[in-house]
Amino acid sequence: MTREAVLEQLRLYREPPPPARLLRACTVGDGIRRLSDEQVQYYASLYDEEVTSLAVAKFVPASGAASRMFRSLLAVSADQRLRTRADLVAKADADSKAVLQLLAELRRFAFYEDLRTALARQERAIDDCADADVPMLLSTLLEQGGLAYASLPKGLLAFHRDGGEVRTAFEEHLVEAAAYARGHGDVCRLHFTVSPEHEVRFRALLSAVAGLYEQRFGVRYQVEFSHQKPSSDTLAVDLEGRPLRDRDGRLLFRPSGHGALIENLADLDCDLVFIKNIDNVTVDELKPLTVVWKRALAGVLLELRSEVFACRRAIETDGPEAVSAALALLAEHFGVAVPEGMSAARMREFAADRLDRPLRACGMVSADANPGGGPFWVLDAHGRASTQVVETSQVDRGDDAQRAILESARHFNPVDLVCATRDWKGRPLDLDRFIDHDAVFIAEKSEGGRPLRALERPGLWNGAMAGWNTVFVEVPADTFHPVKTVGDLLTAAHQGREA
Numbered sequence: 001m002t003r004e005a006v007l008e009q010l011r012l013y014r015e016p017p018p019p020a021r022l023l024r025a026c027t028v029g030d031g032i033r034r035l036s037d038e039q040v041q042y043y044a045s046l047y048d049e050e051v052t053s054l055a056v057a058k059f060v061p062a063s064g065a066a067s068r069m070f071r072s073l074l075a076v077s078a079d080q081r082l083r084t085r086a087d088l089v090a091k092a093d094a095d096s097k098a099v100l101q102l103l104a105e106l107r108r109f110a111f112y113e114d115l116r117t118a119l120a121r122q123e124r125a126i127d128d129c130a131d132a133d134v135p136m137l138l139s140t141l142l143e144q145g146g147l148a149y150a151s152l153p154k155g156l157l158a159f160h161r162d163g164g165e166v167r168t169a170f171e172e173h174l175v176e177a178a179a180y181a182r183g184h185g186d187v188c189r190l191h192f193t194v195s196p197e198h199e200v201r202f203r204a205l206l207s208a209v210a211g212l213y214e215q216r217f218g219v220r221y222q223v224e225f226s227h228q229k230p231s232s233d234t235l236a237v238d239l240e241g242r243p244l245r246d247r248d249g250r251l252l253f254r255p256s257g258h259g260a261l262i263e264n265l266a267d268l269d270c271d272l273v274f275i276k277n278i279d280n281v282t283v284d285e286l287k288p289l290t291v292v293w294k295r296a297l298a299g300v301l302l303e304l305r306s307e308v309f310a311c312r313r314a315i316e317t318d319g320p321e322a323v324s325a326a327l328a329l330l331a332e333h334f335g336v337a338v339p340e341g342m343s344a345a346r347m348r349e350f351a352a353d354r355l356d357r358p359l360r361a362c363g364m365v366s367a368d369a370n371p372g373g374g375p376f377w378v379l380d381a382h383g384r385a386s387t388q389v390v391e392t393s394q395v396d397r398g399d400d401a402q403r404a405i406l407e408s409a410r411h412f413n414p415v416d417l418v419c420a421t422r423d424w425k426g427r428p429l430d431l432d433r434f435i436d437h438d439a440v441f442i443a444e445k446s447e448g449g450r451p452l453r454a455l456e457r458p459g460l461w462n463g464a465m466a467g468w469n470t471v472f473v474e475v476p477a478d479t480f481h482p483v484k485t486v487g488d489l490l491t492a493a494h495q496g497r498e499a
Helices: 002-013 036-051 069-076 085-091 094-104 112-120 128-134 134-142 169-180 196-217 258-266 284-317 320-334 344-355 402-409 486-490
Strands: 023-026 029-034 058-060 158-161 166-167 187-193 221-224 270-274 358-368 374-379 385-390 416-420 441-447 449-455 469-475
Touching: 002 449, 023 402, 029 374, 036 284, 058 258, 069 094, 069 112, 069 134, 069 486, 085 094, 085 128, 085 134, 094 134, 094 320, 094 486, 112 128, 112 134, 128 134, 128 416, 158 169, 166 169, 169 187, 169 270, 169 284, 187 258, 196 221, 270 284, 284 320, 284 344, 284 358, 284 416, 320 344, 320 469, 358 374, 385 469
Parallel strands: 029 469, 058 187, 058 270, 187 221, 358 469
Antiparallel strands: 023 374, 158 166, 270 416, 358 416, 374 385, 441 449
16 A cells, blocks of 8 residues: 555545535336336346356455344343343343244254354253253354354355255355356356365365365356455544554554456456445245346346447447537437536546446335435535435435434345446446445444554445446345345245245
8 A cells, every 4th residue: 555545545534524515315117217018028038048158247246244133132142130031031122022032943054054063062951051051052052052143244144944955155156146147158257255264164064065066057167366456455543533553563454345356347348247245145946036147137228238339339430420429329228428518529538437437237125114224316526416326424414304214215235246347349348437436435343442444445335336327226125035044044035936
């Protein structure tokens, strides 16, 4: 990391950039496309026709620890007064109820047999522990010496059980990729970003299961792992904005959030990249809906890419009419308005620059209330409007007008993206050029008991892709199955329709 980069980070602590300026929430027909059933099939078929000649990859951020999944279990485990099922019933708070649900439904969890075996090694029966020694059961599930689920990443946890087959979230991504991310030569390329300390376990799991799935689905897996780059870390400061140092006197740097993964994404050299979170998977019987919509999103992107490339080629050889056609395409699909007062030469440069950008099609889920980040029309510092994914942390909720726009949103971002990162000549684009570097977030954290402020880079699908040409497409809620708490593994998406 250069000295200049560190000084710039210190400046951002002193002079934080302003919050996002929301213009309005995107709606169907105003920033969001809605596909008919016929269009879904058309675009899925379009993708199927072209995919065998494409280099395709699936990019899965998978480094986060699963500790948040088990927050309630960890809270109960730390309370020495809660030892039996009866104690939990008497306490009756939210954490106790979460543990009671776990105990009542133990046999439905995919990790049940592993947990039963781990307790048996300690000469303890799982049913006895569930009634009379809850701390023993929870520590065996969560802590080192047992299954250590609280310290493992979600990708390594047993999510689903189908008959006698237990699958982790990592394995479900392999299975799902075989259904839509099969490129030239039946190669399924997947890229997982993982923590360095867990890469060995991911590789061991891959080695154990890849052959089975390759034979079952007729594919050849090409699986890569990478880490969030240390050069993307940011300097931590104290509450007065002074750089913090560790016990050895060295400056304290921290990982800067998932926005840093734009560098890992840039290292992929593919025609199309699917992006999906590690915990958003489902059981086999419910996968077909997800698969058809993934293919449809990719078809939408391929059609747009074809139109963009055709306009870009025409600008090189044709007259003013080619520029006019390019500007019309940019306005229709991406909401790009042409600044006033441009000369013909400058307008041509503007059109070429706006076409020479990464492309993405982003699925957006409709909901009665927005549970988090979503699609909005946003004004930049120059007063130009564009469609962006905006997280709630980017919005000044103390501003009544901005809060009203945020709360008016009826779509949210499930992290369901298909991206194209090559230009019209097939060359990889420099993704760093299209980051909104001011879309940073300053978080309150702690380190060794010391309060601190940490700078998080623009998020991967919001600020890090702010300058991309983007189309939002409404997708069904039944394509979104995140696992935020351990109890989510009991839903139909993770148990099957008979759950």
